[in-house]
Amino acid sequence: MLQLISLLVENKPGALMRVTGVLAARGYNIESLTVARTLDPELSRMSITVDVEPSQCAQVIKQINKLINVLQATDLTEAPAVRRELVLVRVRSAKEDRTTILKEADIFGARAVESSVDGFALEATGDSEKMDAFIRVIERYGDIEVTRSGMVAVSMEPKKLKLAPPVRKEYLEAQEVTTE
């Protein structure tokens, strides 16, 4: 089944590899993954859609939560959350179709972000099913190329972020410099 995982991770080299490693090591295919900085530039938010054995969903979240660089991993598959995807479509079209394409785009709340004599680049956002439908419609008008962002999600019931406090190392204070 497709599991949607939202993660707050430290923005550090290798952090992404650690998270995807947990999934790849179990043979789970990642359907989509987005990462970007949060308001705090030291942290990133990841949204991952991954095909997981239903019995292993809880285990996957626990294993990801164990990673030192992960501050919080949340399963948003069933949780109240907003899930959206951004789609960019470049469509080549004949002159006579141009107006129709723009009308079709309008129905999906999409807009043209670039226009040339050969066609348009259209931008749409929405849930995945709606984006599938949008692509199917536009496809009929000519050659298209599609780039999808993958699912991004925000939880509607933010969990309180539990963080580990600094751990004092008294034995490090006590000792003198001894290398000499």
Added chain:
Amino acid sequence: MARLMTGAEIVLECLIREKVDTFFGYPGGVTLPLYDALYDSKIRHILVKHEQNACFAAQGYARATGKVGVCCATSGPGATNLITALVDALMDSIPVVAITGQVSTKLIGSDAFQEADTFGITRPCTKHNYMVKNLAELPRIIHEAFHIASSGRPGPVLVDIPKDVFQAQGHYTPVTSVHLPGYKFSMDGHAGQIRRAAQMVWEAERPMVYAGGGILHSEASKELREFVEFADIPSVCTLMGLGAMPSEHPNYISMPGMHGSYAANMALTESDLLICLGVRFDDRVTGRLAAFAPHARIIHVDIDPAEISKNRVADIPIVGDAKRVIEKITENLKELAPEMRAKNSSARKAWWKQVRDWKAEHPLVPEFSTEEIKPQHLMAEIDRISGGNAIVSSDVGQHQMWCAQLIRFNEPRLWINSGGLGSMGFGLPAAIGAQFAQPDKLVFAVCGDGGFQMSIPELGTIANNNLPVKIVIMNNGYLGMVRQWQELFYKNRLSSVLLEGFPDPEKLAGAYGFTGKTVTKPSELRAALQAAVDHPGPYLLNVMVTQFENVYPMVPAGGAINEMVLAPPTPVGV
């Protein structure tokens, strides 16, 4: 103002502050600055013969003490040689810090000489790993590595340090706290759950304690003993937990699982409450999971939340440190005792009788023969000399199982073995680490003739340091465990398991400058073993045992643990 130091000196400064007195390693091109700094340092570095064994020795040191074991390797092949031993430490939750050299930062990614992506390769082999990019973060990272390795569920941490970071000059900035906001673990356990667990312990009619390696890691064997005694419950310890309960304790049954005892496996199967402490329901313990302890409710205490309900759903999950949680459960038991204890005392009595009957029905007794040395006879003799007090570092295979069945351990940290990964070649280097950690203890390295030959070069390390390790080879001329499976499950088509050409032990040990001897007759075994132990230095004792002995009881792979095969079809021995 502190003096100017190189990165290499700062590494050693950090190690000294972390109370490291000994570490194991093998130098190379990019670690030259570290080894140069070591020249003036008070830290003892033990030069092994292969990097894998540096990490195994560090594990032996850690397993024998509970302290962090430290090993060091150069870039490229040095680092990749650590892999098996790192995964081994990860599987058995052993605190190890591995320091590897890396090519200079400006060369990283250029396919430089002896460059490998150590950070990438070791990511799934460690609890956490680091690549140090500059001198400023070096002390923080090293102290974090020690903190991560030794806290929570322990494990190996690798720190990859480029040559130019070793060479750079700066000051050691004291690090007095470690801040890892994402590294959370709960120590105390949920008070309400602990209360419920205590109630359940009193209510149960057929309770069993199933204790594992977590008891050793949290130093909880005293608390475990008090709990088991106060509640008067029979207990089993897993392969990783041997010694958590003294082998001779009246409440201790034995090891459960694939080669566990009849009593231990029957008791787990018939129990109505398993109190699972620092265990992970490994397949070698549970057999067919669906048939494991089918009547039991489960109280599962572990510091790693990912272990709870991973293989068996827990009725009462308690995430916390075994020592603290067990102590609290016992406190709660004491509070509840007057009203609850009397209720099911007759059921408890019947349960104890049943467990004792099982134990008497099929005890684990060594086999003897006057014709040839039975492997079980060898373990019984080691046990006699040890008296439950020697360190036994085992390799992997049949001998490991016979050791676990027949040698007593009166304390934790005496039994040292590769449990989760089952890495052949482990026994000898781990014994080296254990002997360095416990110089006054009698240390046996018990190996099969297969695993021993994977680590033969370390005879050099033993000789160089005149370590009084007693190497006992259980020599059956075969890769015995694989041969056993070929016999039982592959129509005895013995394929690539005959080990021909074992080196002459006297000449082999002699080549390294110490004593080696072979014993073949049962009547000479005791004296030969005693001579090895009485000898002041290292000793290699090659014991020729029955070639075709199989380990029993045995639960065939995928079988339920109460369906074990107890003995070979025709009785052997006298």
